[in-house]
Amino acid sequence: MRRAIAGWKMPRWAPLAAVALALGLAWVNFLTTARWAAMPGALHGARKPYYLAALVAATALTILTRRQVGRPVRIGRAAAWTTLAAGAVVLVTSLLSRLPLSTWHQIPFKDDWTPLFQHAVTGTALLRRGVVVGWNWWFLGGYPTSTDIAQNFAVLAFVPMTLFGEAVGYHVLHAVLFLAVPLFVWWDLKDDGREAALLAAGLAAFFASGYFGPLGSSGDTNSLVGVFCAGVALVGSRAARLGRRWGGPVLLLGLTLGLYTHTAFFVYAVILLALEAAYFRDRRAAWRLAAAVLFAVVAALPVHWESLRYREYVSFNNTVYDPHAPVDWGLVGRTIYYNVEILVLPNRWFNDYRSLANVWLPALIVAALAAPRSRAGYYATGAVLAQALLRVNTSEAGAVFDRLQHMLPLLTAPALAGFVLNFAGTRRLACALVAVMALYVQTSLAPIRHVPDLRAFDRPLMDRIAASDxxxxxxxxxxxxxxxxxxxxxxxxxxxxxxxxxxxxxxxxxxxxxxxxxxxxxxxxxxxxxxxxxxxxxxxxxxxxxxxxxxxxxxxxxxxxxxxxxxxxxxxxxxxxxxxxxxxxxxxxxLPDGDGASAVAASGAARLTNLDLLGADVDLAGVRAGDAVVVRANYYPAWRAYRGTREVALYADHGQLAFHAPESGSYTIRLEYPRYRGLCALALIALLAGAVTMDFLRTGATRRLA
Known part of the structure; x- marks a missing residue:
């Protein structure tokens, strides 16, 4: 069986069949989606004549040169540079149109842009105090920021937001994130030939401009942060496989950043890196990945320790209200069926990068199965795997598989560039196919709304809220x-x-x-x-x-x-x-009979004051020793309370933070949130030890030891 698999060769007709099927899907998709013409970047919008011309040319050339399809071709450096330049222009134009420089000093005010900005501000404030997690008093009755899973990318935002200020730094970070994908692709493929690297980077720029479509409108740029972290890990792994000393530490850094910012993308990176080791049959890469995962997990303990220690306060599924409710397997089955069914319904594909992967799935499969093994083939295999995992995206799985779609520009660009260069047969067809791919993905040029402050949204409403006691x-x-x-x-x-x-x-x-x-x-x-x-x-x-x-x-x-x-x-x-x-x-x-108190005591008075991300004061007046004091905030076992230097025991009173007054009179109880200094020190040690281990495990060192 193993010999049969090893000796299997892809049929000679497979590349032609893949091109024909992909173009057929592209035609059906184009002809049946005119209803979306009014949407920004739609195929039937401003790009319609150009896309139609490219599609006609690619179809005609496929028919005319069908006997040559399946052979490798050189597209030429001029065409490759043109693709890269055009892609860069589209990407930068989209960036500066969606986020005009004149707005960078204001707060982005659209969908999830706004809460993610505030999360970054909060996380950066904690980092300036030498800690990673704290307590958000201001929402939900108070909650640990460690449960802002996938929402806080302050570790990446810290430097630009410290150097340039909150608003400008936030925009600088996003400019880097949007421009990073083609840079990652070029860096990864530059050792495989300049033509392949330039063409892949150019397609990556076109595909990455798709981030300014639905993702730019929804503001889910935490996923873009995840793509960045996974991209860092992939580039580091490739460099390590080539024996470069910096590769292993960069691999470790990417995985660690993924755990600090968006855990799902840490999982995606591990899956893709495990696939890399298996695809290239590289045991050293597998050992290096295992070591990097171990050190990254230890290095990320400052942000995840609470979630591991106090699991009963964490829900790892934010798509359903009660993750412990019985699973409706019928609903799960129907959801998976619909996820598979969509692959054969091109009339329902809007022209985003996810639909691009649907249209060109036949080409991705051929590129994945092609011999010899190459970086383009590896990325094609990763794209096909991503498509398979997206079929099991259900609410019961949370958002674990849903965000994988945002990895597709990074995966499909080198894969499709490799397919064109390996199988297009003629330069004319190669250029036509590249044009069809490049012109497909939607982008938007509509500026994202910004405001100087919240009152610009609805001043009468905000004035009344501000005046409320x-x-x-x-x-x-x-x-x-x-x-x-x-x-x-x-x-x-x-x-x-x-x-x-x-x-x-x-x-x-x-x-x-x-x-x-x-x-x-x-x-x-x-x-x-x-x-x-x-x-x-x-x-x-x-x-x-x-x-x-x-x-x-x-x-x-x-x-x-x-x-x-x-x-x-x-x-x-x-x-x-x-x-x-x-x-x-x-x-x-x-509520006329509401007392509005921040804390209540069985005797005397209590008041919660000096709220801070790492603590607060409870001012007591005229209380009796032993009487209960209830702070109107959620109980969480990480909290500690002190009267001077003496610790005061805390307990839960119907879910709220409570303690017994340690003495009679008027005084202040200090609430302290743990700093986890020891874990922060352990994280630094893990990163240093991991970097040394990565150097030890790099290809060249292993060969010398052998």
Whole structure:
């Protein structure tokens, strides 16, 4: 069996069949998607005549030169340089159109751009204090920032945001991220010939401009950070296989950054690097990967230690409300079926980089099976594997497989460049195929909205929120995602194009019964929001009024701001809440009998003050020793409390942080969040030891030892 597989050769007709099938899919896709003509970058938009001309030319040349298809061809340096130059122009133009230089000093204010900006600001503030994680007092009743899985890329943002300021530095980082993909591709392939490297980098620039389409509109640039980290790891691994001393440490750095910023892309990088070792049958690469993973995991303990130690407070699936609910296997099966079915429905493919991989999947398969083994073949195999893994993208798996789609520009560009050079047969057909591929992927030139501050969004609303008192202010979140836990229902989609909630504490420093991100968060406090007419994952109308009012009193909420009719009607007819104002879609309600306290004591008074990412004070006045004091914040076992130098025991009181007054009188209890200095030192040691080990395991060193 092994000999049969080893002796298998791809049929000579396979490349021609792949080109013919891909062009057939391209024609069906083009002819059946005119309904999207009004969307930015659509095939039937401004690019239609150019794409149509390229498609006609490629089809005609395939027919005319069918006997030559399957043979290698030199496209010529002029054509390769032209592709690279054109791709660079498109990519840079898209970057400066979507993010004009004149806006870089302001806050990006669209979809997930805004919460990710605030996450980066928070994470950078922690790094300046020599720590990685802390406590976000201002949302969800307080939660550990270690559960902002995949949302915080402050490790990468720290340098530009420190050098250039928060807003400018954030944009500088994104400029680097958007431009990195073609650079990674060129660096990886430059040892395989200049023509291949230039052509692949040019296609990568065209494909990466697709990031400014749906990804640029949604603002999910945390995925772009993940692509960057995975790209660093891939480039480092290639260099290590070539015996370059810096390759192993760069591989380790990429994996470590992936764990610090977006864990899913660490997983993708490990899968692709394991594939690399298997594809090239390189045992040294496998050992090097195993060592790099080990050291990267140790180096990432400062950010993930809490999630490992206090697992009961973490939810690793943010696509369903209750990850522990029984799995609906019928729904899982139908989802996988639909994911497979979409591959044969080109009329439903919009021209993004994911659809590009669908159209050219036959070519990717041929490139993956071709001999001899090459970097282009490896990337083609990776792209085919990515397509397979995307078929099992279900809500039960969380977002583990969903974000893999954003790796496709990095994977498909070298793969398709290799296919063209190895099988196009003639230079004319090669140029036509490159044109079809380059002109396909959507981009957008519409500027992303920016604001100087949150009041520019809705000044009357923000002024009322800023003037609201109480421990917390409830602001109904505005999600695009479904907030109803019942899979047979769906919550309404927000009419706003931005998740602005993360900027609310900048108004007047209040805490909010709300959250920063779209959809469910990664901690167990996810139910403590009103969003799109739901509460605790169910329509708010299903919550008894007394239970909801009690929840508001428990958290010291006096003022509520809602935008959905269902939430407004619920509060209006409750008999407990009074409407104070209405402006546009928003209504302001008040709970008249809410105490608004930030902490309560059985005797005397208590108040939560001096909130900080790493601590806070509880000011006590006239309390009796032994009496209970409840802080209106979520209990979390990492917290420590002190009266002077003496530690005060903490416990959970119905989920809130509590302690017994250690003495009578008026004084202050200091709450301290752990700095994890020891873990930070261990992380540095792991990186240094890992770099030494990577050097030991590099190809040249291994050969000398042998």
């Amino acid at each position: 109480g421990n917390m202010v409830l602001v109904e979140i505005s999600p695009h995602r479904d907030m109803d836990r019942d899979p047979r229902r769906r919550s309404p989609t927000t009419p706003f194009d931005v998740h602005f909630e993360g900027l609310l504490p900048r108004l007047a420093g209040q805490r909010f019964y709300s959250q920063m991100i779209d959809g469910w968060v990664w901690n167990v406090f996810r139910g403590q929001v009103v969003g799109a007419g739901t509460f605790e994952g169910l329509p708010i109308a299903e919550t008894p009024v007394e239970a909801f009012a009690a929840e508001m009193r428990r958290w010291g909420v006096r003022h509520l701001f809602v935008w959905t009719d269902s939430a407004r009607d619920y509060l209006s007819h409750s008999g407990r809440f009074v409407e104070r104002w209405r402006g546009g879609l928003w209504s302001h309600f008040e």
